[in-house]
Amino acid sequence: MNLQRVEMSKQKPEVRRQNFDEVAFGYTPEEAMAEASRCLDCKKPGCVGNCPVEVNIPDFIRCIKAGDFAEGIRIIRQKNCLPAVTGRVCPQEEQCEGGCVFAKRGGQIAIGRLERFLADWEASQGINTGSIKKPRPTGRKVAVIGGGPAGLTVAGDLIQLGHQVTVYEALHKVGGVLVYGIPEFRLPKRIVRREVDYLTSLGVEMVTSYVVGKTRTVDSLLEEYDAIFVGSGAGLPWFMEIPGNNLNGVYSANEYLTRMNLMKGYTFPSVQTPIKQHHRVAVIGGGNVAMDCARTALRLGAEAHIVYRRSRQELPARLEEVENAEEEGVIFDFLTLPLACLGNENSWVTGLSCQKMELGEPDASGRRSPVAIPGSEFVMPVDAIIYAIGNSPNPLIPSTTPGLAIGRKGNIEAEEATGKTSKARVWAGGDVVTGAATVILAMGAGRKAARAIHRYLQTLEEE
Secondary structure, X not given: OOOOOOOOOEOOHHHHOXXXXXXXXXXXXXXXXXXXXXXXXOOOOHHHHOOOOOOOHHHHHHHHHHOOHHHHHHHHHOOOOOHHHHHHHOOHHHOOHHHOHHHHHOOOOOHHHHHHHHHHHHHHOOOOOOOOOOOOOOOXXXXXXXXXXXXXXXXXXXXXXXXXXXXXXXXXXXXXXHHHOOOOOOOOHHHHHHHHHHHHHHOOEEEOOOOEOOOEOHHHHHOOOOEEEEOOOOOEXXXXXXXXXXXXXXXXXXXHHHHHHOOOHHHOOOOOOOOOOOOEEEEXXXXXXXXXXXXXXXXXXXXXXEEOOOOHHHOOOOHHHHHHHHHHOOEEEOOEEEEEEEEOOOOEEEEEEEEEEEEEXXXXXXXXXXXXXXXXXXXXXXXXXXXXXXXXOOOHHHHOOOOOOEOOOOOEOOOOOOOEOOOOOEEEOOHHHHOOOOHHHHHHHHHHHHHHHHHXXXXXXXX
């Protein structure tokens, strides 16, 4: 049992902190085959059961081992319409890799990296090996609201079942959080575009700059479509209830990353994106989004700080992202609680008032609760503060859709197993139901909803 997996080569920290190019280079064919050869080909694989989109992992790894890359990517695309995306940003260590037999011995097969390899190999060949022979059209029409991972999964599944699918996206680019929320160095836009183009090649219609709830309501769409899936995400940012949030230089992670991504701030000065070049940035939060913000600020020339009220052990971000941030020079201010955003007479941020913490007893989530240390207040001089502490669904669709049950936090209420909502012929899934979560969980919810929608379209009788 070889516990040492094949590592991917990547840009050196001192180089990559100066650019927005993708950090990791990916496997070569030889590296991928060497990694695949470590797989034990278990009789009862734990990896498959831990995959939200149910990819047949042992089979595609077996294909890589044999050098049959075309068959490997075909197997993946039977279940996953976004393999180049999930191979890069899915938290495999907690899911498929976490269920691997090797995990019990302190090792893991690099399933995500192998998935990325196959998707990138397919692109390098200039072919769509996952393309299918489309079934006879059913005549049923489905509207998908939101072009993020949940919506794209529903679209991909239903188009392959013969239904007509139209995706309505509020922004000018399809991809949702994949294009506005994840930095170029972690998920290049060309990768998302490639996967969207694949769905378009299958027949999915993409309509952009179309705000459902404003341009047209859900009820209006129901007059034209047999079923609707709402996957509009969680785009309403959270802020701490502390003084100074209205100062210039205080951002939500959504605003900051959207300016960098969709408004091409990462190409400055070739594109004049309206964002100030900051010198010292404090990012409040400890998740993947916080890492994305800090690493982006660093690449724009700022000294970047992660301000987190617990210790490194409690960080919710992926270990790989934390390690990349540390290598690049992001400064971590652990056990630190923000108290107020401070500004000057012109209302520009000048500092973040903080208090040092210590860890007490575990809270309901199992993490040790931070407790303030009396008399430990201090001021961190900064000229920008970015909140990366979570999001809620935008209230536009819920407020314009009568009969749609809404939860306490503004999320659409839907059955976990099917995505069915309280409104007839409407399903929902992803962050609009769960709140901000991972790409792969949103895709898993999309797969469940697609199955339920297909069953309905076959009989036009709701379960």
